[in-house]
Amino acid sequence: MSRSLFGTDGVRGRTNTHPMTAETVMQLAAAAGRYFRRDKQEHRVVIGKDTRLSGYMLENALTAGFTSTGMNVFLLGPVPTPGVGFLTRSMRADVGVMISASHNPAEDNGIKFFGPDGFKLSDHAEDEIERLMHEGVSLAQPQNIGRAKRIDDSGARYIEYVKTTFPRQRRLDGLRIVVDCANGAAHRVAPAILWELGADVIPIAVSPNGLNINDKCGSTHPDIAAARVRETRADVGLCLDGDADRLILIDENGHEVDGDQIMGLIATRWAEDGRLSNNALVATVMSNLGLERCLNDRGIGMERTKVGDRYVVERMREGQFNLGGEQSGHLVMTDYATTGDGLIAALQVLAAMIETGRKASDLGRVFDPVPQMLHNVRYTPGADPLAADAVQQAISDGEKSLGTSGRLLIRKSGTEPLIRVMGEAEDQTKLYQVLDSIKSAVEHAT
Numbered sequence: 001m002s003r004s005l006f007g008t009d010g011v012r013g014r015t016n017t018h019p020m021t022a023e024t025v026m027q028l029a030a031a032a033g034r035y036f037r038r039d040k041q042e043h044r045v046v047i048g049k050d051t052r053l054s055g056y057m058l059e060n061a062l063t064a065g066f067t068s069t070g071m072n073v074f075l076l077g078p079v080p081t082p083g084v085g086f087l088t089r090s091m092r093a094d095v096g097v098m099i100s101a102s103h104n105p106a107e108d109n110g111i112k113f114f115g116p117d118g119f120k121l122s123d124h125a126e127d128e129i130e131r132l133m134h135e136g137v138s139l140a141q142p143q144n145i146g147r148a149k150r151i152d153d154s155g156a157r158y159i160e161y162v163k164t165t166f167p168r169q170r171r172l173d174g175l176r177i178v179v180d181c182a183n184g185a186a187h188r189v190a191p192a193i194l195w196e197l198g199a200d201v202i203p204i205a206v207s208p209n210g211l212n213i214n215d216k217c218g219s220t221h222p223d224i225a226a227a228r229v230r231e232t233r234a235d236v237g238l239c240l241d242g243d244a245d246r247l248i249l250i251d252e253n254g255h256e257v258d259g260d261q262i263m264g265l266i267a268t269r270w271a272e273d274g275r276l277s278n279n280a281l282v283a284t285v286m287s288n289l290g291l292e293r294c295l296n297d298r299g300i301g302m303e304r305t306k307v308g309d310r311y312v313v314e315r316m317r318e319g320q321f322n323l324g325g326e327q328s329g330h331l332v333m334t335d336y337a338t339t340g341d342g343l344i345a346a347l348q349v350l351a352a353m354i355e356t357g358r359k360a361s362d363l364g365r366v367f368d369p370v371p372q373m374l375h376n377v378r379y380t381p382g383a384d385p386l387a388a389d390a391v392q393q394a395i396s397d398g399e400k401s402l403g404t405s406g407r408l409l410i411r412k413s414g415t416e417p418l419i420r421v422m423g424e425a426e427d428q429t430k431l432y433q434v435l436d437s438i439k440s441a442v443e444h445a446t
Contacts, residue, residue: 006123008307009110016054031132045072047059048079050243071094072149074151078208079154080243082342083154084098084112086158095113162343165347166350171197173199175354179201183206183209187203190203204217219239219240230253235360236350241342245339247262252359257365259331275335281302286422289407325340329342331345386410390445398434398435410438421435
């Protein structure tokens with residue numbers, strides 16, 4: 001059976017369009033319920049969500065699907081994605097589910113699954129769930145249907161856990177911090193964590209209405225936070241996305257610091273302290289060549305995976321590494337969390353500021369990046385523009401033009417109908433010409 005539902009980060013799509021319909025999601029939950037049934041008396045699933053309007057509909061659909069197979073459902077309400085991973089383990093659940101389309105607009109939504117260990121599922125597990133869904137599952141007997149219960153303090157549980165990752169003897173007194181919560185899942189917990197640790201907190205995008213998540217705010221639109229940092233003379237800005245599993249930093253001058261620089265900062269500090277497992281960082285093919293060169297110069301290794309924080313985590317677990325992430329701001333620290341956690345990553349940066357007395361602009365410039373450009377070309381779902389001869393020829397010509405002085409990465413997004421046209425090269429003019437030619441070829445093939 002061909003894989004049709006799961007992408008690089010669960011199931012995702014436009015709400016009320018396949019697969020993000022109540023009917024399909026209910027069937028998906030029933031299949032997942034059957035897959036995760038264990039030979040014990042009670043079976044349980046925890047379900048969290050971000051602030052999208054469609055979350056209510058999908059939460060009910062998931063509840064119906066899981067209870068129909070005999071699983072008891074614990075509804076967490078709005079909570080960051082890493083909070084679901086944490087609470088899946090903490091509550092000894094068989095499976096965890098996050099309803100979110102991450103950084104996508106409000107009209108999209110998605111389903112992310114976590115195993116009982118709190119980690120996202122492997123490709124094999126997702127394939128098995130999809131197989132069960134297509135084959136159909138047997139439902140529980142009437143007396144064995146599951147129950148549903150709402151957990152009112154899920155946010156408070158997550159807040160207390162995140163604070164334990166900050167050095168116990170330290171506080172954030174004296175730091176003025178702008179935090180952009182993207183009108184998403186962290187709109188309450190993020191300001192609370194920073195305030196309880198002593199910071200002067202300036203929260204923005206903390207008024208979700210179901211339709212404004214990621215709308216000109218958050219990690220994909222850091223300019224609003226940058227302006228507020230300059231306006232309030234803040235020490236640093238923190239930009240989260242809709243489900244708070246990624247972080248983009250804003251320094252005191254209003255300049256953006258991406259995930260590569262943050263990974264470089266944490267990796268070098270952990271290496272100096274002897275905390276970096278196997279003295280290496282795991283990143284994706286998207287991470288800047290400058291990061292790899294910087295780490296190698298300091299005797300730190302760097303391994304690359306395909307795009308998707310799930311693949312980063314899989315490699316981390318295989319090689320027993322404890323730090324990995326993506327340029328987009330997913331930072332995975334398996335000493336603390338099972339998936340990317342924007343707030344825990346932020347506390348690592350803030351701890352560095354407190355302990356060194358250095359400004360965010362100083363700490364956030366770990367390496368000089370090799371010029372990198374990225375074009376996103378939208379295509380009609382179901383089309384395959386990368387298969388076009390003209391596109392393949394443009395890519396081949398571009399690779400010959402750049403030679404050994406640069407690299408290209410042309411791929412489909414795993415979460416949206418986009419072709420990512422990315423390249424790096426020391427010669428920025430040549431890089432622009434190469435990417436423009438490939439972009440034009442892709443546009444004509446869509």
